[in-house]
Amino acid sequence: MSDDAQTNRDRLRHLQQAVVYELDKGDALPQVDHQCVVIDGLFGSGLNRPLAGRALELVQTVNSWKAEVVAIDIPSGLMGESNTDNHSDGIIKATQTFTFQFPKLSFLFPESAPYVGNWEVLPIGLHPDKINATPTSWFLTEAGRVKDLLKPRTRFMHKGHFGHVLLIAGSYGKMGAAVLASRACMKTGVGLLTVQVPHKTCHVLHCSVPEAMVNIDRSDLMFTEFPDLSPFKAVGVGPAIGCRSNSVLALTDLLDQIGSRPMVLDADALNILSNNPALLEKLPENAVLTPHPGELKRLVGPWGDDFERLQKVVAFCRKYQVVVVLKGAFTTVISSNGECHFNTTGNPGMASAGSGDVLTGIILSLLGQGLSSMDAAVAGVHIHGAAGDLACAAEGEAALTASDIVSHLGKAIVALQQ
Numbered sequence: 432m433s434d435d436a437q438t439n440r441d442r443l444r445h446l447q448q449a450v451v452y453e454l455d456k457g458d459a460l461p462q463v464d465h466q467c468v469v470i471d472g473l474f475g476s477g478l479n480r481p482l483a484g485r486a487l488e489l490v491q492t493v494n495s496w497k498a499e500v501v502a503i504d505i506p507s508g509l510m511g512e513s514n515t516d517n518h519s520d521g522i523i524k525a526t527q528t529f530t531f532q533f534p535k536l537s538f539l540f541p542e543s544a545p546y547v548g549n550w551e552v553l554p555i556g557l558h559p560d561k562i563n564a565t566p567t568s569w570f571l572t573e574a575g576r577v578k579d580l581l582k583p584r585t586r587f588m589h590k591g592h593f594g595h596v597l598l599i600a601g602s603y604g605k606m607g608a609a610v611l612a613s614r615a616c617m618k619t620g621v622g623l624l625t626v627q628v629p630h631k632t633c634h635v636l637h638c639s640v641p642e643a644m645v646n647i648d649r650s651d652l653m654f655t656e657f658p659d660l661s662p663f664k665a666v667g668v669g670p671a672i673g674c675r676s677n678s679v680l681a682l683t684d685l686l687d688q689i690g691s692r693p694m695v696l697d698a699d700a701l702n703i704l705s706n707n708p709a710l711l712e713k714l715p716e717n718a719v720l721t722p723h724p725g726e727l728k729r730l731v732g733p734w735g736d737d738f739e740r741l742q743k744v745v746a747f748c749r750k751y752q753v754v755v756v757l758k759g760a761f762t763t764v765i766s767s768n769g770e771c772h773f774n775t776t777g778n779p780g781m782a783s784a785g786s787g788d789v790l791t792g793i794i795l796s797l798l799g800q801g802l803s804s805m806d807a808a809v810a811g812v813h814i815h816g817a818a819g820d821l822a823c824a825a826e827g828e829a830a831l832t833a834s835d836i837v838s839h840l841g842k843a844i845v846a847l848q849q
């Protein structure tokens with residue numbers, strides 16, 4: 432037993448209510464009430480191999496009790512980063528984890544949820560200088576950082592100062608995606624928005640988003656062309672455009688003409704890239720790609736676990752020099768040099784149709800206002816989640832719709848600026 436452990440054992444012994452059992456090799460576990468609360472302090476973040484022997488047995492016994500389990504810092508048996516070589520039956524299933532100073536990387540992966548339960552960070556007073564001097568590729572986005580990224584609106588500014596952007600979205604039968612992205616784009620403060628839509632659908636945009644200008648495609652049904660790009664500060668493409676051959680040709684043409692203009696690609700634009708991998712080479716540097724895990728799998732292929740998924744995305748971003756926004760709980764923004772920024776806003780109520788289209792509109796708006804690709808992605812994801820949280824407080828998770836996220840964008844941005 433380490434000196435620290437002995438000190439704490441002696442402290443426990445002096446507590447009147449505490450009964451301390453020390454187990455030697457081969458001793459049976461004491462009989463305890465399975466309804467008890469278990470405090471798990473067996474192993475911490477220094478663990479470097481999967482549990483075996485007595486420790487494994489103890490973890491499996493505790494897990495079989497179905498008791499409330501509170502883990503200190505990290506559930507015993509869970510690795511802080513990669514659990515690729517770990518055994519799932521050798522990890523404590525905590526209902527609550529109190530972790531020190533920072534969440535561990537693995538807490539942010541969906542597959543760790545059964546072990547970590549609810550987690551809360553307890554500050555333990557690590558010095559900020561030490562924290563800042565520690566090299567890392569993993570960051571949690573804080574509201575203060577996002578606030579500093581937003582462009583201030585001063586007295587004499589006009590719409591020209593907030594960028595003119597082009598959104599290419601929607602097809603016959605799926606114009607909702609174009610409407611949601613357009614509304615979100617306007618509500619995040621862009622100066623001017625033009626939306627490229629199929630001929631037969633233009634009235635949908637005119638009626639739903641009168642603030643937006645419409646560029647009408649020669650095709651009745653789908654995206655086949657786009658206007659001269661010179662007026663546009665940034666371009667967004669993909670929500671609900673479909674993957675038909677004429678749209679593939681138009682996207683190819685767009686990538687040939689985009690130059691160094693900032694762009695965000697979502698949904699079917701990503702599916703077209705997956706079906707035509709040669710197009711990946713045409714992506715402009717720092718293009719922002721916003722896949723959900725289904726779209727990501729089509730882009731980078733399958734992965735074994737969540738850590739491997741992150742590694743695959745990092746390699747993809749480095750190879751093509753792009754920014755990927757991997758959507759879901761703790762949406763992760765990965766830069767072209769492999770930095771990963773995890774977002775903590777948002778809630779499961781946002782898991783419904785159109786939420787991602789709203790995010791595309793927000794990021795496009797911020798690109799148009801002059802934010803860099805990484806800043807627009809990090810800030811856009813934070814604002815999207817914050818608006819989702821306000822919408823959830825008002826509506827509840829089940830009733831929350833993508834339109835509710837749009838409706839709460841103004842309040843989310845105001846809250847950020849206070």
Ligand SMILES: NC(=O)C1=CN([C@@H]2O[C@H](COP(=O)(O)OP(=O)(O)OC[C@H]3O[C@@H](n4cnc5c(N)ncnc54)[C@H](OP(=O)(O)O)[C@@H]3O)[C@@H](O)[C@H]2O)[C@@H](O)CC1
Binds near residue numbers: 605607673724758
């Ligand atoms: N109002 C409108 O006009 C709307 C229009 N929209 C437009 O519709 C088009 C299709 O878009 P889409 O995302 O629904 O279909 P698609 O890309 O085939 O992905 C589905 C497959 O991927 C997977 N998958 C998905 N999410 C996952 C996750 N979080 N985590 C893990 N896996 C996940 C999932 O696989 P599964 O889990 O079922 O195995 C599922 O089979 C697109 O253009 C979009 O813009 C929508 O935006 C809705 C509103």
Ligand SMILES: Nc1ncnc2c1ncn2[C@@H]1O[C@H](COP(=O)(O)OP(=O)(O)O)[C@@H](O)[C@H]1O
Binds near residue numbers: 759776777779782785
């Ligand atoms: N459990 C969750 N917690 C936080 N955000 C979520 C959760 N589920 C979904 N979201 C967010 O909702 C959006 C869903 O996007 P996407 O799947 O592309 O929807 P769609 O294609 O219907 O627009 C993403 O931004 C994602 O991060």
